[in-house]
Amino acid sequence: MTGSFSSHVEITLRVNGEPVTARVEARRHLIDFLRLDLGLTGSHAGCEHGVCGACTLRVDGEIVRGCLTLAAQLDGSEVWTIEGLSDSGAIRDLQDAFVARNALQCGFCTPGMLAACAELLDHNADPSRDDIREHISGNYCRCTGYEAIVDAVAAVAAARRGLARAAE
Amino acid sequence: MTVNLHLSELDRPNSYIGKTVPRPNAPRLVEGRGVYVDDVVLPRMVHVAFFRSPHAHARIGEIATAAALAVPGVIRVFTGRDIADICSPWVAVLAHLKGLKSAPQHALAVERATWVGEPVVAVVAATRAAAEDGVAVLEVQFEPLPVVADMETALDPDTPLIHPELGDNLVFQRLHEKGEPDAAMAGAAKVVEAVFHTGRHTGVCLEPRSILANYSRPENQLTVHHSTQAPHMMQTIFAKHLDLPEGNVRVICGDVGGSYGVKVHVYPDEMAVAAIAKAMARPVKFVADRLESFASDIHARDHRIKGRMGVDAQGRIVAMEIDDLTGIGPYSVYPRTSAIEGNQVVNLCGGPYDFQNYRAQTTVVLQNKTPTCQYRAVGHPIATAVTEGLVDLAADAIGLDPAEFRRRNIVRDDAYPYTSAANMRFEGLSHQASLEKLLTMMDYDALRAEQVRLRERGIHRGIGLASFIELTNPSPFMYGIGGARISAQDGCTVRMDPDGSVVALSGVTEQGQGTDTILAQVVAEGVGVPIERVRVITGDTQVTPYGGGTWASRGAGIGGEAALQAGLALRENILVVAAAMLQAEAGALDVVAGEIVDKATGQPRMPLAELGRIVYFRGDTLPKGLPRELVATRHFITSDYPFAFTNGVQASYVEVDVETGFVRLLKHWCVEDCGRIINPQLVDEQVRGGIVQGIGGALYEHCLYSEDGQLMTANMADYLVPMAAEMPDMVIGHVETPTRESLLGAKGAGEAGTAGAPAAIMNAINDALKPFKARVTAMPFTPERILAALGTIPERRL
Numbered sequence: 001m002t003g004s005f006s007s008h009v010e011i012t013l014r015v016n017g018e019p020v021t022a023r024v025e026a027r028r029h030l031i032d033f034l035r036l037d038l039g040l041t042g043s044h045a046g047c048e049h050g051v052c053g054a055c056t057l058r059v060d061g062e063i064v065r066g067c068l069t070l071a072a073q074l075d076g077s078e079v080w081t082i083e084g085l086s087d088s089g090a091i092r093d094l095q096d097a098f099v100a101r102n103a104l105q106c107g108f109c110t111p112g113m114l115a116a117c118a119e120l121l122d123h124n125a126d127p128s129r130d131d132i133r134e135h136i137s138g139n140y141c142r143c144t145g146y147e148a149i150v151d152a153v154a155a156v157a158a159a160r161r162g163l164a165r166a167a168e
Numbered sequence: 169m170t171v172n173l174h175l176s177e178l179d180r181p182n183s184y185i186g187k188t189v190p191r192p193n194a195p196r197l198v199e200g201r202g203v204y205v206d207d208v209v210l211p212r213m214v215h216v217a218f219f220r221s222p223h224a225h226a227r228i229g230e231i232a233t234a235a236a237l238a239v240p241g242v243i244r245v246f247t248g249r250d251i252a253d254i255c256s257p258w259v260a261v262l263a264h265l266k267g268l269k270s271a272p273q274h275a276l277a278v279e280r281a282t283w284v285g286e287p288v289v290a291v292v293a294a295t296r297a298a299a300e301d302g303v304a305v306l307e308v309q310f311e312p313l314p315v316v317a318d319m320e321t322a323l324d325p326d327t328p329l330i331h332p333e334l335g336d337n338l339v340f341q342r343l344h345e346k347g348e349p350d351a352a353m354a355g356a357a358k359v360v361e362a363v364f365h366t367g368r369h370t371g372v373c374l375e376p377r378s379i380l381a382n383y384s385r386p387e388n389q390l391t392v393h394h395s396t397q398a399p400h401m402m403q404t405i406f407a408k409h410l411d412l413p414e415g416n417v418r419v420i421c422g423d424v425g426g427s428y429g430v431k432v433h434v435y436p437d438e439m440a441v442a443a444i445a446k447a448m449a450r451p452v453k454f455v456a457d458r459l460e461s462f463a464s465d466i467h468a469r470d471h472r473i474k475g476r477m478g479v480d481a482q483g484r485i486v487a488m489e490i491d492d493l494t495g496i497g498p499y500s501v502y503p504r505t506s507a508i509e510g511n512q513v514v515n516l517c518g519g520p521y522d523f524q525n526y527r528a529q530t531t532v533v534l535q536n537k538t539p540t541c542q543y544r545a546v547g548h549p550i551a552t553a554v555t556e557g558l559v560d561l562a563a564d565a566i567g568l569d570p571a572e573f574r575r576r577n578i579v580r581d582d583a584y585p586y587t588s589a590a591n592m593r594f595e596g597l598s599h600q601a602s603l604e605k606l607l608t609m610m611d612y613d614a615l616r617a618e619q620v621r622l623r624e625r626g627i628h629r630g631i632g633l634a635s636f637i638e639l640t641n642p643s644p645f646m647y648g649i650g651g652a653r654i655s656a657q658d659g660c661t662v663r664m665d666p667d668g669s670v671v672a673l674s675g676v677t678e679q680g681q682g683t684d685t686i687l688a689q690v691v692a693e694g695v696g697v698p699i700e701r702v703r704v705i706t707g708d709t710q711v712t713p714y715g716g717g718t719w720a721s722r723g724a725g726i727g728g729e730a731a732l733q734a735g736l737a738l739r740e741n742i743l744v745v746a747a748a749m750l751q752a753e754a755g756a757l758d759v760v761a762g763e764i765v766d767k768a769t770g771q772p773r774m775p776l777a778e779l780g781r782i783v784y785f786r787g788d789t790l791p792k793g794l795p796r797e798l799v800a801t802r803h804f805i806t807s808d809y810p811f812a813f814t815n816g817v818q819a820s821y822v823e824v825d826v827e828t829g830f831v832r833l834l835k836h837w838c839v840e841d842c843g844r845i846i847n848p849q850l851v852d853e854q855v856r857g858g859i860v861q862g863i864g865g866a867l868y869e870h871c872l873y874s875e876d877g878q879l880m881t882a883n884m885a886d887y888l889v890p891m892a893a894e895m896p897d898m899v900i901g902h903v904e905t906p907t908r909e910s911l912l913g914a915k916g917a918g919e920a921g922t923a924g925a926p927a928a929i930m931n932a933i934n935d936a937l938k939p940f941k942a943r944v945t946a947m948p949f950t951p952e953r954i955l956a957a958l959g960t961i962p963e964r965r966l
Contacts, residue, residue, distance in 0.1 A: 025297075027297075032297075035206075035207075036295075040200075041200070041203075041204075041206075041207040042199070042200020042201065042202075043200065044204070044374070044375070044425070045206075046374045046375075046376075046458070047458040047883070047884045048457060048458055049458070049883060049884070049885070051883070051884035051885055052374060052458075052884055054374055081200070082199065082200030083199070083200055086198075086199040086200065095195075095198040095199065098194070098198050099190050099191070099194040099195055099198060100190060102190070102191065102194070102682075102849050102850065102853050104194060104197055104198060104680075105426075105679075105680030105681060105682070105853065105857065106197075106374070106375065106423070106424060106425045106426040106427075106679055106680030107193075107194075107196075107197030107198070107202045107423065107425070107680060108202070108204065108373075108374040108375045108425030108426060109374050110197055110198055110200075111198075111200040114198065129897075130893075132892075133892040133893045133895070134892075134893050136892045137891045137892045137893035137894075138891075139891075139892070140372075140374060140884070140889055140891065141374070141892075142371075142372060142373060142374055142426050142428065142857075142861065142889070143426055143680050143681075143857045144853060144856065144857050144860075145853075145856035145857045145858075145859060145860030145861075145890075145895060145898065145921075146860065146890075146891075146892040146895050147856050147895070147897055147898055148853055148856070149892070150892070150897075
């Protein structure tokens with residue numbers, strides 16, 4: 001292979017529904033691209049090696065770790081962060097349930113936790129408590145002890161099922 | 169007009185005290201609109217990355233900076249000597265801990281590096297990435313020195329000295345004796361003994377330590393955005409060590425992503441950042457990454473405790489003896505010191521039990537490991553594990569059920585005030601009521617029956633109980649009397665604005681536990697306004713009354729009382745104006761739900777917004793000389809007791825897989841008594857979060873070091889923390905014994921969960937292992953250790 005590696009890469013993608021074109025360092029992680037380049041500080045960097053889940057966000061419909069994804073990989077992608085998910089109202093019920101059940105304390109894990117919980121509810125309308133615990137077991141929360149989060153997700157699942165039944 | 173917070177008053181339906189209300193700051197956080205230090209960006213801001221010692225102990229030689237300075241984006245490099253010119257060193261001792269000694273510690277190591285992770289050189293660059301690039305090409309010469317890794321041999325004559333000028337590796341030793349422990353032990357029907365280890369672990373705040381310091385040369389003003397629990401303490405310390413007038417230092421503490429005691433200490437790298445800001449007169453940011461967090465955040469609980477307990481033939485505890493040894497790293501941590509944890513072990517062992525013959529010693533030694541200091545529930549999980557472990561052994565030795573043994577020995581609820589064998593003074597606790605409530609909640613007898621049934625099927629479940637006391641609401645006896653400028657007092661200023669809304673400024677701080685919420689509840693109650701009309705501001709030394717911040721479970725008990733008194737004072741001030749406007753007696757009026765009302769009938773007379781309009785814009789219509797102070801400030805400090813102790817009891821139900829050594833947590837219960845409960849949901853969630861943090865120490869978390877002092881668990885893949893899948897559901901109950909020291913009656917609740925959980929887990933595991941005559945007493949209780957206890961695999965020292 002000849003030629004030099006490019007240290008910068010041009011990408012065009014959609015972030016929270018808005019078009020973004022940027023020239024990023026090849027080593028730039030998605031979490032840093034969002035936080036430092038786009039000012040989207042709702043996603044948090046907790047461990048920077050994919051274990052804590054604080055940077056969990058949605059790329060092309062799947063949740064990913066913002067700290068394990070390179071921005072350069074995302075040309076043509078659709079990225080949704082907590083800011084966009086909040087503005088669109090897509091997870092309003094989940095956010096309200098977190099507040100009502102006090103399923104957050106310091107709030108640092110919360111955006112990533114919400115992304116993980118939202119994905120579970122998208123794929124499983126009736127998760128057991130164990131299902132919920134299993135699904136969020138990649139998201140570290142030092143404050144709550146997790147039970148309030150499990151309660152909040154279970155409550156939203158039940159409410160959504162109730163709404164679905166009412167619609168039938 | 170007074171509000172009487174005795175129960176009859178609190179029972180009235182509209183009281184905010186005792187009511188679950190949602191946290192006003194939570195909706196912001198669920199939308200990702202929190203503002204943590206790393207979210208703050210200032211013009212001309214630069215970033216720091218640190219070169220940290222790769223050696224546990226080494227002399228620092230030549231530091232070659234040219235390659236780093238050549239890295240694009242790198243602006244400047246600071247060595248230890250550079251920083252020492254700007255920031256003076258500190259020695260962390262407290263006068264009331266007699267004999268406590270430590271060596272001067274610099275922001276960046278100057279002569280020697282004394283633990284793996286100690287900051288040695290700071291690289292300043294336009295971006296964090298560039299600063300790290302610079303660190304990567306720094307060349308630092310080290311001459312390795314002998315390493316003191318094992319606390320057990322730290323005081324041996326042939327062990328090298330970490331700080332030769334101190335004369336030995338002993339930091340602090342305290343022997344406490346009461347009664348006649350030797351005679352009582354000699355006369356005991358049974359004496360049980362065991363050696364316990366609480367593994368060294370750390371806080372793992374999800375938001376790493378973060379600081380953004382800015383210095384304005386023309387104003388000689390340092391402004392620090394800091395993820396901290398104690399902004400005023402840090403203001404004082406920045407001023408002292410950077411040679412600035414205290415009034416010229418402002419510490420701003422916005423959202424904090426978890427703290428648990430980790431963020432209440434002075435960290436050398438953070439002091440270096442402030443020093444660099446002063447030197448460069450521009451904003452300097454440092455956010456620890458996870459690897460450096462593990463090596464530089466305080467560690468805690470590295471203790472070995474030998475314990476003995478004597479009981480008489482009736483199963484009454486007659487004496488207890490403990491010998492505690494702890495290794496704290498190479499320096500006592502500033503300014504709270506690293507002797508407090510061992511001291512707490514002495515103070516808290518045996519705390520729930522009625523006996524008076526006690527001997528306890530703590531020995532605090534130096535080692536070349538990360539410094540340890542106060543971490544959530546300081547000393548409590550250790551003391552509770554030792555005490556409750558011995559209690560279960562004693563119950564077994566005398567042939568009593570563990571619950572019955574506790575019934576016979578806990579301090580009776582009618583025995584207060586009571587002074588413990590450790591000379592701790594208790595105003596009023598509820599061990600008996602709490603234990604009975606717990607046993608009912610868990611249906612203890614049914615659980616025991618289930619345990620027996622399952623054992624016959626080869627399923628090994630265990631039930632573990634743990635009574636505990638928790639130290640909260642500390643007075644100056646904790647730090648102030650030792651000479652540390654750490655405020656035990658706290659204050660609150662409450663202000664009514666023209667529209668009738670209320671702003672409360674408090675010296676306590678919020679890190680997620682809900683301080684802001686309970687302050688809003690208390691102020692709304694005190695003034696008489698809907699909680700939606702109250703805005704709470706904390707965490708800015710230039711704005712709030714001087715106070716201690718939030719640690720040692722003091723936010724509600726101290727900060728809450730100051731807020732209540734300030735709210736009540738504002739209400740009185742409002743009523744003076746209202747009386748003049750309505751030509752009534754102030755005593756005949758009240759403020760209810762944001763309106764002036766007739767006290768007797770509740771008849772609305774005037775909204776607060778009308779009173780605000782007149783005071784602020786038409787003061788000419790009020791009588792000349794009428795006091796119109798719509799601001800009130802009150803402070804509170806405890807004075808009758810050095811600490812407001814609380815109590816509680818936990819139970820754990822576990823299943824141990826004796827083939828694999830894995831422990832499954834089936835359920836957990838806790839009954840605790842934090843005095844007056846302001847917000848039941850917040851208290852419950854503090855307890856739950858605390859329990860899980862305690863479970864972490866009991867089962868997973870361990871800072872493991874190699875013999876040469878290398879930290880082997882320095883990332884989140886190697887250092888295990890509790891995750892959702894393994895955690896149990898927890899049932900929380902309460903008994904309320906308000907303190908009479910304050911009108912509010914609140915004591916603390918932040919550490920109860922962590923205090924009791926490890927002991928409950930340990931006792932449950934050992935209860936499950938009982939048929940095998942196996943037991944574990946060294947945390948964390950890993951599958952390996954459980955299998956070793958069962959004799960399945962050989963024991964290995966970790």
